[in-house]
Amino acid sequence: MPSNERQSVRLSREETEYSAPVRRRHRLIAWIALAAYSTFLVCRALLRHRAGDAAYVPVWELQDSHRFTAWIGGLAFAGFCAFACFVPVGLLASLAVPCHRRGWRGFAARLAALAIAGAVAVLVLTIENGSLWRPTTAARLVLPGLGCLFGAWVGTTWLRGRRARLWLAPKIAVLVLAAALLAALVLWLSVESAPLPFEAAHVTSAEKRDLVRLIRSKNPRSLGDGQTHTLRLTEHDVNVLLSWGLSLGSPDRKAQVDFAPDAASLAVSIGVAPGNTRRYLNFQLTGTVRIDNGDLMVRVDRCRLGRMPVPSWLIDPWCPVVASLLRHDRRSKPFLDAIRTAQTGPDWIEATYARVDLPPGFREDLFGPAGAGEEVLASTRAQVEQLLAAVEKLPRGRRPTFGMCLETAFALARERSIETNAVTENRAAIFALGVLLGHSRIEEFLGPVLPEPPHAAARRALWQVQVRERADWTKHFFVSAAIALLSDTVISDAAGLLKEEFDADTGGSGFSFADLLADRAGTTFAVRATRDEASARAIQDRLAHGFQVDDFFPPADDLPEGISDAKLTSDYGGVGGARYLHLIDEIERRIAACAAYR
Template identity: 25%
Template structure:
């Protein structure tokens, strides 16, 4: 028994020591990879195409995916920047993938960035790559120890389900000088688990407190009147203010935003599961801002992207959507773009810090109108097809375009809720 306890404590000490070394040597005020990498609309479209390539393979079939080094860098940077301001540089050397990763840290006394370098390669004819080298900053650490500790951290954290779903379908990875070939096999069970996990992983038969609050709002809403986005956000943030502490405020705000977005945009798991709606007299009611459904969708959609990823990505996706609409849709709209920008700012304030999160909860629980968080954008130009947009503004890099965007930014910044932050 004593031997077992000693072994357990030795393993724990090894993990703690490894983490301490990682923090001490990996954290720095200087990034190893410049964080100037930015997504263009073309980058976003290409990254999405790469990441959705696997969906072409039917369940229970073997599929292959070929990626160039440029593809791998683009897709990885796109994913990383959904969660924090980060950058990765991936290169191929001697049939091994070398990753240099820099991630921005929350404000702390140790440093602004964490820098990690590692290599993946196929050893002993293994079809799946393993960790062959690992560095925290400039300190080289044993790859086997790093691999063991990383696997233990994943196994005992919320990353476990995501890691299994990401790696379990992969049968083999071949690393060539000019491309990486991934062979994968996804069965129906894996795809079902992925769908459930990526829609917040909640039970389909249960309501979280914010879903229940939203249900109560709909139950008391007069169907003869438009449903304002403020009518959803105000009571849900009031509930968040009651439930939260300083430590939990950011997560509670995210749940509010995710719940409202699921209802307004009807994407992924519904905020109100259909079987619960069927059992009541409550019906799905469109949500409005300035008498427009699309503005509510743009606002809360951008807030959701920002709360779960980052503001830069939300803004670029907003511009990409408007450029796409100019080609084949309702046309480029600075009105929609204003809603995107306001939603992005809202998501930033909701999750910037525990203090900011708590302050927003209190303010939102006392609002009287959606003007308190969304400026009136209806005077801005919209419904421009591609030809008209190019004639009037040239491109999103032109001075006249940037001047109008600056006016939109100023109008958003002038809203009282954002002034106080």
């Protein structure tokens, strides 16, 4: 053999001997990096599991179409993050295991790398979800698994040599472009220019009253051990509830259900506005939801999103996932545990259920945190004690006034705000006024704030406080203010309207636009007093200079009251009629003219 060939062979062997230690070092570095990154993911999963309740999106947040759209976008971003977080796992696993070999040994090495990456993904998801043996956990492994697979592909391609590395970036760019085009196509097919062609159920005051009475008569919290109720709602009843609920949120939303024996269909149209163009997210679903002896079964026969029919092979694997998610979700679990049977028939749905005890934090899950945490509760207790003490110090024969109560509460809030947050202290002041001057049941939503002994005389005096010579307006004002902070201004206004619709029924005091003004004034006051730090301190400063009723509560005695249901329909067009809306606009104009709300 010529000497130059022997030198070439010798150099090749030296290069091989040199590259082997280098590769071992590279694999060691990859193992260390994989262990470190996996530890980071595990710690992150532990933190997310402990703070899992904070990750809930309040249901009421979705009543606004913009928030709903943002929620959908958030889900998409979370899915991308779930994919991207596990790409390094697959990449490092493929670099740690010698996957550059060909043949069966190379194939086995690649499988080993994927198995290691998959084990890390399973461990992280199990820790985060708190359980492995759930369909929801298996479903949540899809995106992390794809991330591991993509990372492993990048790693094995990198190990194939310089030429493969040169083509790696263009290949990734093509994949990203294809994914973006696919997402854009799905979005384009999902959104349409017109809503689905069905008429949403018309909601009347009488139907609201009938449904509320029916549901109240079957209240699951009134049942004792071993007792059950059976509630049957017609197709029209459910459609009225849907229309009523959707009317509280953004406009251009409607839904309709159709029931058949062991089958139901749902059609939903939600208005979205990308840019200045009104578009609609249309969704149609047909299938079966049944509960037998507490066992939930979900089956989807047909699904359509916009112009895009969703194939059954894509839906079927997710049905048990949805059922498991509903069974284990904190918000739905108490209700599903109580339901013995639920079924649909021709034009009706029926459920038999036992007692339901709502879990702690259920209200926050629906409406979000109201600020009624321990800090607010402590401040509310201080406010309650201050108000009761102020009333007990009044000279004999002198009664507390609306202005005195506001000044007393917000003077304490101003004093306490020196060291704390003004918004928090104003919330506490409104909650205390809501309990003492509005209705004591506000305490049920807050937590215990009334002291022992009960201070019966002072509480009776506060119960009779008047504004513009009307004690009922005081209650409307402060109950609405408290509800606005506990839930949402829309809920507060809807509760006030529902109360007036009940009053319009036979035997009631009649529908009162003046009461609606009191409700809206209270809601507006709560919003302005707690909107932000500057607004909260502005209300404190205004009340520190003395209460002027016109600044907070406009004149209302000239507004129509005592209107019967028949007259409300005939003279005002019912709720939503032309004359009704004219008076609502007048109420809003008067409230907007108040100096405290400008």
